[in-house]
Amino acid sequence: MLAELRVNNFAIIDRIDLQFKSGFNILSGETGAGKSVLLKSLSLLMGAKASSDLVRFDAEFASIEGFFDVTDRPDIKKQLLEMGIACDDNELVVRRIIGKNGKSKVYLNSSLSTVHGLNRVVHPMIQLTGSSAPLIEITGQHDSKNLLDRSYHLDILDLYAGLFPKRETYLERYEVAKELRMEIEKFQEGQMFNEQKLDFLSFQIREIESMNLVAGEEEDLEADYKKMKNSQKLQEFLHLQQRLLEDSEGSALTRLQKAEQSLNQSIKLDPALEKLQDNLEKAKDFLSEYLYDLQSYSNKMENSELDVFDVEERLSRFRKLQKKYGQTSEEILKALDDFKEEQSKIENFDSCLEEKQKKLKNLELELKSIATDLHKKRKKAALAFTKKVNQELKDLNMNGFEFSIEIDSAKDFDRRGNTELSFVCKTASAEKARPLHKTASGGELSRILLSLKKVIGNEELPRTYLFDEVDTGVSGETAEKVGKKLREIAENQQLICVTHLPQVAAQGTHHFKITKKVIKGKAHMQVESLNKKDRIDEIARLISGEKRSRTSLTHAKDLLGY
Numbered sequence: 001m002l003a004e005l006r007v008n009n010f011a012i013i014d015r016i017d018l019q020f021k022s023g024f025n026i027l028s029g030e031t032g033a034g035k036s037v038l039l040k041s042l043s044l045l046m047g048a049k050a051s052s053d054l055v056r057f058d059a060e061f062a063s064i065e066g067f068f069d070v071t072d073r074p075d076i077k078k079q080l081l082e083m084g085i086a087c088d089d090n091e092l093v094v095r096r097i098i099g100k101n102g103k104s105k106v107y108l109n110s111s112l113s114t115v116h117g118l119n120r121v122v123h124p125m126i127q128l129t130g131s132s133a134p135l136i137e138i139t140g141q142h143d144s145k146n147l148l149d150r151s152y153h154l155d156i157l158d159l160y161a162g163l164f165p166k167r168e169t170y171l172e173r174y175e176v177a178k179e180l181r182m183e184i185e186k187f188q189e190g191q192m193f194n195e196q197k198l199d200f201l202s203f204q205i206r207e208i209e210s211m212n213l214v215a216g217e218e219e220d221l222e223a224d225y226k227k228m229k230n231s232q233k234l235q236e237f238l239h240l241q242q243r244l245l246e247d248s249e250g251s252a253l254t255r256l257q258k259a260e261q262s263l264n265q266s267i268k269l270d271p272a273l274e275k276l277q278d279n280l281e282k283a284k285d286f287l288s289e290y291l292y293d294l295q296s297y298s299n300k301m302e303n304s305e306l307d308v309f310d311v312e313e314r315l316s317r318f319r320k321l322q323k324k325y326g327q328t329s330e331e332i333l334k335a336l337d338d339f340k341e342e343q344s345k346i347e348n349f350d351s352c353l354e355e356k357q358k359k360l361k362n363l364e365l366e367l368k369s370i371a372t373d374l375h376k377k378r379k380k381a382a383l384a385f386t387k388k389v390n391q392e393l394k395d396l397n398m399n400g401f402e403f404s405i406e407i408d409s410a411k412d413f414d415r416r417g418n419t420e421l422s423f424v425c426k427t428a429s430a431e432k433a434r435p436l437h438k439t440a441s442g443g444e445l446s447r448i449l450l451s452l453k454k455v456i457g458n459e460e461l462p463r464t465y466l467f468d469e470v471d472t473g474v475s476g477e478t479a480e481k482v483g484k485k486l487r488e489i490a491e492n493q494q495l496i497c498v499t500h501l502p503q504v505a506a507q508g509t510h511h512f513k514i515t516k517k518v519i520k521g522k523a524h525m526q527v528e529s530l531n532k533k534d535r536i537d538e539i540a541r542l543i544s545g546e547k548r549s550r551t552s553l554t555h556a557k558d559l560l561g562y
Helices: 035-045 074-082 115-121 143-148 150-161 164-209 217-229 231-247 252-269 271-325 329-347 349-395 442-459 476-489 532-544 550-560
Strands: 002-010 013-019 024-029 061-069 091-099 104-108 111-113 136-140 402-414 417-426 464-468 494-498 510-519 522-529
Touching (some): 002 035, 035 061, 035 091, 074 115, 104 115, 150 164, 150 417, 150 442, 164 329, 164 349, 217 271, 252 271, 349 402, 349 442, 476 494, 510 532
Parallel strands (some): 024 494, 136 464, 464 494
Antiparallel strands (some): 002 013, 002 061, 091 104, 402 417
């Protein structure tokens, strides 16, 4: 529910801070006092478009802040969590800043957001679903036009009957079937090109398979090619090492052998030198082993030198495949698998098509079963729903007005099943029921809307209803009954009602008066919460105008039950 509204520098509002309560909140005031401005501020909290001309003439920016208690709205808290916005203490604070330069900002619990983000959390449109609902549902005197939308009729009945979970299951399967139909259609359309495509796929498969690719082999090929490309220079370095270490007269091996001979002669003269003989022997063995490995590597290079052209050709073929099918051997092999799979589908077109059609048929049978069950439950619920709505209408002084639901099964299935449903009504003088817009007046449509909301009120998620003069077109006893009906609705939902009718205003549990004063040529709007004495005075004003009489004051007390 809306717990608090703070508005600063907005149109003719300098500063207001309203503490709303649960139950039935009344907003009243003279024509032109600024009720529409207050409603505009609420609509901005619900994602309405901002405009720089809404900023008060003597300010640089306007701010609107709404404090919502979302204790009973797990859907809102979940949405905030998904958006990465903290929601501590079950409170959501929506803040909008509108600059005179036309720029505006949105904050959700102090986190900078966007109007799109705001709309994801609190959207003002009427959304009768089982899993989401707006925080504030704004219903104006012209919003009874929703009653003329047949899809809205079905939504209301399904909400009353608790059918939205089953509808969501149906919709999921419906979307799967829809995608499968499109897939089959595309599959069939592509058949005319399949013969030509099959030839091309065969060419692609042969081209890749002829390489006998091994995953990761391009790295070995590149290394071999680099080595073979520089083999002549490498051989020169190897031969130079061999000459320096072994082949020449002054080679390292020859010098070690001479050093060994000299050491042997020295040992004869001093046996203590014998301990050096082991190290010299190790040096000679290490050098011999190194020379052996060097010779083996050189021989291997000479034997593989003839393969350089094969490696170069394979690399060239691999690079051609790279340009067509992927940068790595793994990607090329993956493309090969995809081509083979597509080839198999085309070659087995009939069996693939049959499999898809069989799957679709099973889906359609499942959809039919769910839709049939939905339709049966709707027909059953329509009887009880109609009875309750007519009782509510009777309470609203619409005697002789009979509400009913025309319901039939359609041949085709849509996103909601195969139910064709329409709200109709019949007056005492009419021979048959007719659509609402052809039978009911504006005032009657408003009362029908109230009746529907009363009947489905217990099924809806907690929210704030904002009724903007939905009591237009009624007066006297009927107005009093409308007020009582609004109060009944407020037992389950927070309700804020803008009204000019004393009979409606008297039913409120909390009353706010909106006034406009001109100070030094500048308009200022004020909102005050009325105490008992002030309420009597305001109700009397609604009855007789500014010149309150003893009679109007007495009547006001009677309406308020004082």
